[in-house]
Amino acid sequence: MIQMTLIQIDNYGPWTVTPRPRTESDLQMLQANLFADLNNHFGNKKGLVFFTRFDNLLAISNGLDEEDHLRIQRSIRNRYPITISMGVGAAETPHEAQRLATIALQKEGGAQSSKRKEILAIDSLVSEEDSFVQAAHIDINSVTETLTDIESAFDTSFMVNKAQHYLMTKLIKKGALLFFIGGDNFMSPCNGLSEEEIKDMLVEIDEEIGIGLKAGIGRGKNAEDAAYMADIGLEEIRERDNEPWTWVVEKEY
Amino acid sequence: MIQMTLIQIDNYGPWTVTPRPRTESDLQMLQANLFADLNNHFGNKKGLVFFTRFDNLLAISNGLDEEDHLRIQRSIRNRYPITISMGVGAAETPHEAQRLATIALQKEGGAQSSKRKEILAIDSLVSEEDSFVQAAHIDINSVTETLTDIESAFDTSFMVNKAQHYLMTKLIKKGALLFFIGGDNFMSPCNGLSEEEIKDMLVEIDEEIGIGLKAGIGRGKNAEDAAYMADIGLEEIRERDNEPWTWVVEKEY
Amino acid sequence: MIQMTLIQIDNYGPWTVTPRPRTESDLQMLQANLFADLNNHFGNKKGLVFFTRFDNLLAISNGLDEEDHLRIQRSIRNRYPITISMGVGAAETPHEAQRLATIALQKEGGAQSSKRKEILAIDSLVSEEDSFVQAAHIDINSVTETLTDIESAFDTSFMVNKAQHYLMTKLIKKGALLFFIGGDNFMSPCNGLSEEEIKDMLVEIDEEIGIGLKAGIGRGKNAEDAAYMADIGLEEIRERDNEPWTWVVEKEY
Amino acid sequence: MIQMTLIQIDNYGPWTVTPRPRTESDLQMLQANLFADLNNHFGNKKGLVFFTRFDNLLAISNGLDEEDHLRIQRSIRNRYPITISMGVGAAETPHEAQRLATIALQKEGGAQSSKRKEILAIDSLVSEEDSFVQAAHIDINSVTETLTDIESAFDTSFMVNKAQHYLMTKLIKKGALLFFIGGDNFMSPCNGLSEEEIKDMLVEIDEEIGIGLKAGIGRGKNAEDAAYMADIGLEEIRERDNEPWTWVVEKEY
Ligand SMILES: Nc1nc2c(ncn2[C@@H]2O[C@H](COP(=O)(O)OP(=O)(O)OP(=O)(O)O)[C@@H](O)[C@H]2O)c(=O)[nH]1
Ligand SMILES: Nc1nc2c(ncn2[C@@H]2O[C@H](COP(=O)(O)OP(=O)(O)OP(=O)(O)O)[C@@H](O)[C@H]2O)c(=O)[nH]1
Ligand SMILES: Nc1nc2c(ncn2[C@@H]2O[C@H](COP(=O)(O)OP(=O)(O)OP(=O)(O)O)[C@@H](O)[C@H]2O)c(=O)[nH]1
Numbered sequence A, B, C, D: 001m002i003q004m005t006l007i008q009i010d011n012y013g014p015w016t017v018t019p020r021p022r023t024e025s026d027l028q029m030l031q032a033n034l035f036a037d038l039n040n041h042f043g044n045k046k047g048l049v050f051f052t053r054f055d056n057l058l059a060i061s062n063g064l065d066e067e068d069h070l071r072i073q074r075s076i077r078n079r080y081p082i083t084i085s086m087g088v089g090a091a092e093t094p095h096e097a098q099r100l101a102t103i104a105l106q107k108e109g110g111a112q113s114s115k116r117k118e119i120l121a122i123d124s125l126v127s128e129e130d131s132f133v134q135a136a137h138i139d140i141n142s143v144t145e146t147l148t149d150i151e152s153a154f155d156t157s158f159m160v161n162k163a164q165h166y167l168m169t170k171l172i173k174k175g176a177l178l179f180f181i182g183g184d185n186f187m188s189p190c191n192g193l194s195e196e197e198i199k200d201m202l203v204e205i206d207e208e209i210g211i212g213l214k215a216g217i218g219r220g221k222n223a224e225d226a227a228y229m230a231d232i233g234l235e236e237i238r239e240r241d242n243e244p245w246t247w248v249v250e251k252e253y
């Protein structure tokens, strides 16, 4: 089972324009610092945070219990002008886990309610024995040669976003998620998806929009191990000149 | 004229997997810290950086000259395990400006060339008199009520990404750019676009995918002023219950 | 028993002047960021880092094992232009613990040896049962009224430094340590010292240099708990108008 | 003339214990982040910030005008749970400059007044023509061999603190300041002091406590240039095997 945490900045929209709109570069710094900081906290426990919307972030949180979450809320409160609420859910698929996490938090009040503050709403936690994460690290083949070094920076980022949109559309139907992690890279928490299903999507996208992708698929007890195994999978594919579409590596404990 | 800077991490792909794949949460922190840091540097001079791909970032840089860029490169070199190269271009449209910036940098070597390091390739700079930035701050109407508070966090982020993909597709054809800036917000550097053209796109997207958008359009001598004016425009729209699609505010000096 | 970790930047002196002296404000940022970051890592495990010399930092590390230390080294390597080595020691007194930690690291090579890199030298670790930290949070009485609001900022900082020098001189003789933690505050890891001994020092300093101090003394299984108990002690003293010199609070588990 | 800025966190003491004492590692992070951030802001304009007391920081601010200071206050307010007030003064000696800066701020209310918030109190600013900074970078000879590699980490830091205390005591009498900048390094803003006077102090300290020091003395229009020249001076001394006590380098424009 995979455990996911939704992190939501409390009543953030109104704050950004009170008493008047705040400088955009400051907001970008605030959001990026918060994201980095959360990754430090979750990463210390072998979790992984995705920036998602920056005001709503999703994390793979297998290995983090209630106290861990409370300590993170406290640390943010002590160092930022904003506070965060969190919802936690565990399920067989990542989509279901984040849905449970979201519902748990929504029950406690709206994102822009001035009354809801620093809620920790736990729907469910994964026990150590049941803990399992499958993550696919998906990467564009030869992005440097075919895009970065010959197209304009924005056109390249447009292609990357296009790939993201197509990947999201397909993965969401299968109960999997997809996050952009920078460069030409995406991470898909995808417990329950078979290697075949993933490969089929990549083939379809290649046919539909001509973007060649590969996926290292990692399996482990937590996000850190699964992501690392996925990276090893990608390296295996690179060593075979991007011939295989996918490569699965499972962590042995 | 608008001036844009492309910031590219030197030879980053190989670094991320040498001697073996680096922990993903560390890479997320590194990228987010670099992004925040660049916004601090550019923001100090009234510029604005967009995360774009994180390894390739685009910035509106009106007001920053050669020395400013060199000082930023030095500060990054002194505090990060990686270095950055930059290209700078100025033009009537943002798309052309970033294209000139990209070409200038590409001429100096590829993104994954181990020989190219800390290049500053300036195609053109904007003089103070010619400096002009138009930026549209585009925002989804009532995202909190219609999505955040009732849909799952991932489904909401899927809708936000969908809006981004449609906006990008339309804006790129007009020489404008589009960047996600968090929440349900996008920023479009769009010198040369009329209010009418922007409104038409928002109407089209509403019809095509049922996502209601509004745009505050700001004009000023630099990114900070233009973005602030755009925010004021958004507030004007909000005060009229999201009735107008767009609102233009021009900074007076 | 208290466990202490010495964190040393590898071969840092030469790096600061290669190929030519690096901008001092950048070095200050680098050092402060590293210090903050280490506190995030150690703090996550209820440890506490003192800036000490910035290039050599001492931490109370009860609760952190070998893997925790290795993960911190990895995270720093992935995000900074420098690497760190560490020594770890455990003993009845803090001074002895840091001495063992230092010796363990010194055995592996000098601080400016270009060969020594990312060493983790563990002399000894504390088991959970033996884990015990006593920390005194020492604070100047009414610094705001008597100094900050009436003397010049530098003259006040001179007085704070003077207090530090006198405290250090006395504590070191008793096997205790002393660190400046900002404002008018000092933290003394002081396992083995009696409340009486601490009070006597404060009385002496008052007589010698006319600076009135108070000390909250906390006891717990780790730095976080001990420091929190010490803060509670300080509040007890404040509630009695700074009448008592010391106040001991012990955490109950 | 040298210009100095006093940066003071508003009403910080009470905040650290409300509603109950905040986790010490979080406070250390907050203070270190603020310090790093201020150095980024001041450093961008060739200024330099010293951590001083962390809740009261002193900066050499030649080159920063009123707007620069206001922008820094705004950026901190947008990203931290605390706000800052500042005082600015200019004078022939650093001590007098920080004294004027302190008085200007003190007039606006106490450091722990809940009414005083985000004050910018400017006593005086330096014009570009009058701008001049002299800074001595003072460093212990062979600290690595004689202390770091053979003594315990705390005993070494005790010696460094002792050197600081003796330096402060002597410099303050001559209208100069002294700040610890990490390692075995100190920076003394010292407009008005002659090379001879500085040398005499170093000789005295060597005789009194047996710590051998050297000083690179730099002169320039701002802190960055002066500090860089001082570093060049230190390198000159090192090339002569620490024979000379001092070395002056003046920046040519
Ligand atoms: N977040 C993250 N980004 C990575 C990682 N590895 C590479 N990247 C990013 O991907 C970009 C492109 O690098 P590569 O994928 O190695 O380059 P490529 O030209 O596509 O080469 P192939 O993938 O080998 O075909 C880099 O600039 C990074 O931004 C990783 O492990 N994590
Ligand atoms: N980067 C950035 N994000 C903002 C700004 N203002 C709001 N946001 C983001 O937008 C999210 C949603 O806030 P709003 O747009 O105010 O909420 P809404 O429910 O859509 O309300 P309306 O837009 O007024 O219809 C917030 O959580 C922020 O993440 C801004 O100025 N800059
Ligand atoms: N690191 C740290 N610093 C603190 C803490 N509490 C206060 N300070 C610092 O101490 C400074 C002075 O605050 P106080 O000690 O409350 O003020 P005071 O005027 O001396 O008042 P009394 O100590 O009550 O006599 C603050 O500005 C902070 O920098 C704490 O828990 N940790």
Ligand SMILES: Nc1nc2c(ncn2[C@@H]2O[C@H](COP(=O)(O)OP(=O)(O)OP(=O)(O)O)[C@@H](O)[C@H]2O)c(=O)[nH]1
Pocket: C012, C013, C014, C016, C017, C021, C022, C024, C027, C028, C054, C055, D139, D140, D141, D142, D143, D144, D145, D181, D182, D183, D184, D185, D231, D238, D242
């Ligand atoms: N802030 C700062 N610290 C420095 C600088 N250069 C060196 N240091 C610090 O000083 C420490 C000791 O380095 P050195 O002074 O080169 O070593 P040393 O053994 O004393 O050698 P000599 O000074 O050449 O006799 C380093 O670990 C750094 O912390 C600098 O330019 N700025």
Ligand SMILES: [Ca+2]
Pocket: A139, A140, A141, A142, A143, A184
């Ligand atoms: Ca790739």
Ligand SMILES: [Ca+2]
Pocket: B139, B140, B141, B142, B143, B184
């Ligand atoms: Ca909105």
Ligand SMILES: [Ca+2]
Pocket: C139, C140, C141, C142, C143, C184
């Ligand atoms: Ca006090």
Ligand SMILES: [Ca+2]
Pocket: D139, D140, D141, D142, D143, D184
């Ligand atoms: Ca030295």
